[in-house]
Amino acid sequence: MGGIAMREEETERFRSLITARLADLDAEDALGAGGQATVTLDQQAIGRLSRQDALLNQSMAKATQARRDTTRQALNAALARMDEGAFGYCEDCGETIATKRLELDPAARLCISCARG
Template sequence: MNDASAGHFRALIAARLAALEHEDALGQDAQATVQLDQQSVGRLSRMDALQGQAMAKASAARRDTERRRLTAALRRLDEGEFGFCEDCGDEIAPARLEFDPAAQKCIACAKG
């Protein structure tokens, strides 16, 4: 991989990490503890709030997983291993890396 390609993918990964940080900031309120005051909120509203909280926490967990994958991709870029399949060692198609810069396997190995 040449320096221009590495720079492109580094910028792409940085942009995706920034987007994850932005999403984290937006989702903070949804993860807050649900108040169980029966005087101000009905039972169904509390259930909806609890469900919303659970969904927000699940989304945060998915963002954390994606953040770890992207950070690992940056590490592979630094080590010169980015863009190569971890199973067979062949190059991963550039289009696949454009779609998912954290991909660690070529299409053939990912399919099994």
């Protein structure tokens, strides 16, 4: 990209990449749904340590879901930037974001210089 506006085919390639990542997140949501279910406190069904383990697993599943939700929001924001023609440009300095950076993180909003501070 090096100073040249992103070509339409590059934008569509990134749109496909983002769409695929969103689909992956949806699949992960379906797999993780069971881990977030309410833990029953039936003394007869499981012991105290098993309950604590189940509560810990539930907590981790909820934290993982929160990370997926944050990633999903960032990817959807990247799609919105595409629609606005702002995708691939740093929100701080206005320079283009390196293609390799966008390939690693298509939701990147800052060039590497601005991200470093």
